[in-house]
Amino acid sequence: MEIVNRIKREIKKAIIGQERMIDALLIGLITEGHILLEGVPGVAKTTAVKTLGKVLNLEFKRIQFTPDLIPSDILGGEIYIIEKDEFRVKKGPIFTNLLLADEINRAPAKVQSALLEAMQEKQVTIGEDTFRLEEPFLVMATLNPIEEEGVYNLPEAQLDRFLMKIVVEYPDEKEEYQILKLVTAQEGISNETAEKPPQPQTVAGKEELQQLKDALRHIHVDKEVEEYMVQLTMATRNPEKYGIPPHYIRLGLSPRATINLYKVSKAVALLKGKDYVSPSDILIHIKDVFRHRFIVSFHAEAEGITTDDIVDMIVENVPMP
Known part of the structure; x- marks a missing residue:
């Protein structure tokens, strides 16, 4: 946009x-x-x-x-x-x-x-x-x-x-x-030019921001894509079902993780100028949405496994529609 x-x-x-x-x-x-x-x-x-x-x-x-x-x-x-x-x-x-x-x-x-x-x-x-x-x-x-x-x-x-x-x-x-x-x-300490670079200017306001929020509501999310988001979250609660070692995760994701992944995925599509969410849009910020919401176990920490590593396992093992 x-x-x-x-x-x-x-x-x-x-x-x-x-x-x-x-x-x-x-x-x-x-x-x-x-x-x-x-x-x-x-x-x-x-x-x-x-x-x-x-x-x-x-x-x-x-x-x-x-x-x-x-x-x-x-x-x-x-x-x-x-x-x-x-x-x-x-x-x-x-x-x-x-x-x-x-x-x-x-x-x-x-x-x-x-x-x-x-x-x-x-x-x-x-x-x-x-x-x-x-x-x-x-x-x-x-x-x-x-x-x-x-x-x-x-x-x-x-x-x-x-x-x-x-x-x-x-x-x-x-x-x-x-x-x-x-x-x-x-800062005027460069010896190559006397001209300062242009400064950021105000180009939008609350009205334009509201327009973006209104546009977000019209981004389409297919049912299969929504189910994919749910499966990505459920993989942290039932890791063995998706081939992930269950002893790596001490506490799985809450429903707020799925909700926020949905919001972020729609916003990603909006920033791309699209009117629908594709599975690839979900994966762009999945680590950013998930990494602070679940707790790795002491076993995982001992093996040097981080939350980002576990998210990589989830993405690899959950089938993409």
Whole structure:
């Protein structure tokens, strides 16, 4: 679709490569699903979310998660106004369109729980009052996979509320060179040109985003394709039926996995400009939808088997229509 192409063109003025991450962020917005980004520092996770907000004219806020963070730092709270002898609600940074939860696993469980209501119900309770969050509302959370000190494991209930978990890889050599040229030109320290590269501009807004959501509803999914999605999920609950060692999986996928795979597959077809979902569309982001939703066993960990490896086994063993 032309709207999608315009958005991507503007984002790519600030982001080199990382096509998978850009597509995932767009899919999250279109399907109203939250995105978890895992990657080492410096691979443009924050820049991508901030640029997306600018291109779509959406309000963007960032919270740096730390061990001393408390729920009111995110949600807001009631403050006492001495002059008027009354309490007034001061809304926190969660009242926005795009919320970047940076290094979300650094905050304790109480803070993680405070996000659950907002992520699932799209509302926040402060004191006795409940406030609806403005649409669209999307949480883009980042994880740093290399540090173990001062981090907390995210609750399974919260992980399951993320539409996808994207592993953001290093750029390749060619992309690294392009990043170097872009950043040095933007900062005015390049010795090759005095002109700064064009900056991303706002090319769409909430109205265009709603058009994409409306178009998503008209994407056709054949019954055989829907059954294929169900079988992919069931393979994590009954692995022996599909020739997968049952001792590799400790906890299979919930129905939310199938629902989210359905949403993502339709969004993939939409981004391709198609009006139907093919089996190949399902497989593009299947690892991103599945990898954070089921738990591998200690046997699998001992053998170096990851969730991504098990998803590969599932795709290989479940017959494609």
